[in-house]
Amino acid sequence: MLSDWELWACANQVLKTHGENAPLHVAEQIGALALAQDEAGIATWKAIAKRVAELMGKDRPTRLQ
Known part of the structure; x- marks a missing residue:
C-alpha cells in the first residue's frame, strides 16, 4: 500500500x-x-478515489439516478 503522501x-x-x-x-x-x-x-484506487473526491470538494461519490 502507498503512503498517505x-x-x-x-x-x-x-x-x-x-x-x-x-x-x-x-x-x-x-x-x-x-x-x-x-x-x-x-484498495489503492479506492483510497485514491476518496482523495480525488475531497480535492474536488465532494464528501462522497455522486450517484447516478
Whole structure:
C-alpha cells in the first residue's frame, strides 16, 4: 500500500490529467482491477478515489439516478 503522501500525490495527478473526468478514470481503473481480481490494487484506487473526491470538494461519490 502507498503512503498517505503518495496517495494524495496520485489523486492530484489524476485530477491534473483527467480534470472533471477524474472520477470516471478512477472507476475504470477499479473496474479493470476487479476483473483481474487484484484486491490490493482495488484498495489503492479506492483510497485514491476518496482523495480525488475531497480535492474536488465532494464528501462522497455522486450517484447516478
